[in-house]
Amino acid sequence: MSAQPSAPAQRALPFRVRFVPREIVPGWLPALVSLGAIVLALLIGAVILALVGGDPIAAYAQIARSSFGSVAVFSDTLVKATPLILVGLACAIAFRMRLWNIGAEGQFFLGAWGASAVVLIPLVSNTTSPWIVIPLMMVAGMAAGALWGFIPGILKARFNVNEIISTLMLNYIAIAWNNYFIFGMWSEGGFQMSKTFPKNAWLPRLADYARSVRAFSGLTTHLGLVFALVAAVVVWFILNRSRWGYEIRLIGDNPRAAQYAGIPIARHTVLVLMLSGALAGLAGMSEISGVVHRLQGQISPGYGFTGIIVAWLAKLNPFAIILVSILFGALILAGREIQPSGIPKMIQGIILVCLIASDFLLRYRVRIQRVR
Numbered sequence: 001m002s003a004q005p006s007a008p009a010q011r012a013l014p015f016r017v018r019f020v021p022r023e024i025v026p027g028w029l030p031a032l033v034s035l036g037a038i039v040l041a042l043l044i045g046a047v048i049l050a051l052v053g054g055d056p057i058a059a060y061a062q063i064a065r066s067s068f069g070s071v072a073v074f075s076d077t078l079v080k081a082t083p084l085i086l087v088g089l090a091c092a093i094a095f096r097m098r099l100w101n102i103g104a105e106g107q108f109f110l111g112a113w114g115a116s117a118v119v120l121i122p123l124v125s126n127t128t129s130p131w132i133v134i135p136l137m138m139v140a141g142m143a144a145g146a147l148w149g150f151i152p153g154i155l156k157a158r159f160n161v162n163e164i165i166s167t168l169m170l171n172y173i174a175i176a177w178n179n180y181f182i183f184g185m186w187s188e189g190g191f192q193m194s195k196t197f198p199k200n201a202w203l204p205r206l207a208d209y210a211r212s213v214r215a216f217s218g219l220t221t222h223l224g225l226v227f228a229l230v231a232a233v234v235v236w237f238i239l240n241r242s243r244w245g246y247e248i249r250l251i252g253d254n255p256r257a258a259q260y261a262g263i264p265i266a267r268h269t270v271l272v273l274m275l276s277g278a279l280a281g282l283a284g285m286s287e288i289s290g291v292v293h294r295l296q297g298q299i300s301p302g303y304g305f306t307g308i309i310v311a312w313l314a315k316l317n318p319f320a321i322i323l324v325s326i327l328f329g330a331l332i333l334a335g336r337e338i339q340p341s342g343i344p345k346m347i348q349g350i351i352l353v354c355l356i357a358s359d360f361l362l363r364y365r366v367r368i369q370r371v372r
Contacts, residue, residue, distance in 0.1 A: 006189040016371050019364040033361050037313070037354040038327075044354070045347045059343060067330030072226070075206065075219040077308040079291060081322075081329030083108070083300075086283035087307030088314065088321040089235045090345030094276040096239060096316050098252045101273060102165025103152065104280040104306025111281025112288045113178050114144025116194060116295040119201045120186050126198040133200050137285055138227075145281015146274040148174060153273035157266035171304070175297075182297055203290035224286030228250035229322070231279060236318040248272060266297035280304065301332055309352045 046056035067077045072105035087104045094101035115137040118124060124133050148170060155161035164186040181194070206219035237246040251258040251265055259265060283303065292299055306328055333343040 001009065014371055016369045018367040018369060020367050022363060022365055025362055027241070030322075030362060033358045034313050034315060036139055036168045037253060037358040038351060041347065041351040041354040042360075044350050045343075048346070049343070063330065063334040063344065066334045066336070071157075071215075072235060073333070074204035075221045077326060077329045077333050078221045078225055079329075080152070080332045081325040082222070082224045082228050082290070083283040083287050083303045084307055084310055084325035084328055085225075085284065085322055086231055087280050087303050087320055088310035089228075089231055090279035090283070091278040091307050091311035092314070092316040092318060092321060093235055093239065093248070093279070094272055095311055096252050097248045097272050098255075099156070099266065099276075100164045100271065101149070101152075101166055101167050101276050103174075103304070104283075104307050105300065105302070106167070106171035106303050107148045107277040107302055108284040108287075109171075109174040109178050110148045110277075111141035111145040111284030111285075112295060112299055113143035113174075113181065114281065114332060115285035115288060116181075116186070116197075118199050120194055120295065124232050126200065128200060128221075130200045130202075130204075132291070134203065134223075137201060141281045141285030142278040143281070145284065146278040148156060148281070149273040151273070153270035156273070157269045158215040162206035165272055179297060182295060186295060194294045201289060202293055203286065205290070206361020214332070220291075222286075226287055231282070232318040232322055235279075239318070243269075258364045280307075281330065301335075306332070306348065309321065309348065309355070313351065313355050 042060070046060070049056040066073060067076050073246035087108060090104050090107070091101055116139045118133065118140050124136065149171060152161070152163045155166050156163045182194060183191050185188075188195040203223040205222045206216040208216075210217040210219075236243075239248065247258065247263045247268060247349055250261070251263060251268060254263060284299070287299055287303075289297060309325045310321055310328055314324045328348065331348055335344040
């Protein structure tokens with residue numbers, strides 16, 4: 001007796017999900033996807049906190065209070081956001097040309113070292129006007145950061161050395177370089193720090209003008225924030241309103257077309273990584289002159305690496321970088337108030353993972369089709 005044919009297997013779902021490559025990305029979609037990534041990350045963080053016995057609502061409320069709860073704490077948040085803006089801009093301009101600068105942390109440290117050298121060698125005296133000292137520190141910090149960007153730039157341009165590896169390795173060299181001076185000739189009493197800078201090397205803070213404006217009393221926001229905001233405008237102008245910016249974007253989008261058009265890709269590689277390093281170096285100068293007032297080992301809670309997340313979350317938009325930097329500045333500041341202190345870092349990591357995953361939605365449409 002012949003076997004009867006089996007009945008067709010029933011489908012588990014009455015619909016099918018397909019992913020269709022996008023030909024055009026709407027202008028509003030990147031911002032919406034980034035916002036969705038943040039919301040999803042916060043939800044995942046809340047679930048993790050609940051699973052380990054924490055109260056996610058109380059934790060998030062405490063983060064908000066400790067970062068935005070008053071004018072004074074918001075001022076502290078802006079202090080943390082200032083180097084993030086500069087480092088985020090440094091990463092954004094390199095990423096726009098598809099140069100993956102992972103060395104902003106080292107460039108930050110070299111910028112801090114270069115600015116410190118003006119005071120600690122010293123190149124100026126304690127009585128020199130701040131109008132001379134501060135610009136000198138800015139130039140020295142940016143020059144040191146640019147030098148640290150030049151090295152991977154020339155290696156990439158001349159020998160096609162992978163910039164991810166070279167910039168990452170230079171981070172460790174930069175930290176070791178700083179430690180040599182901190183523990184050696186610039187050490188104060190053998191400790192891992194230099195002597196305090198004279199007052200003419202301090203960036204002015206709002207609190208310094210409290211005698212004239214009482215509302216400024218206790219506010220720690222310093223002049224570095226103005227540097228960061230001006231830098232955001234300059235980077236936006238370069239990328240969107242200059243010929244050099246057009247060439248940077250063209251190389252990033254289609255290097256073959258850029259080469260065919262006669263654009264000097266090797267020269268642009270070096271110059272863009274130098275500019276990226278200079279911005280990160282300015283961040284280092286701003287931090288030691290506006291906050292720490294001395295060169296020491298622990299001057300960065302990972303600004304260089306957090307800046308990568310900031311730039312990517314802002315979709316390389318210089319003005320969006322300002323807003324995202326304030327968000328991450330709040331997370332860094334909240335780390336002092338939240339226990340365990342790793343919660344803000346955990347949230348940062350989850351945001352990065354969600355952000356990377358969300359790029360899939362920029363490349364593909366999700367289509368749901370009913371199965372008949």
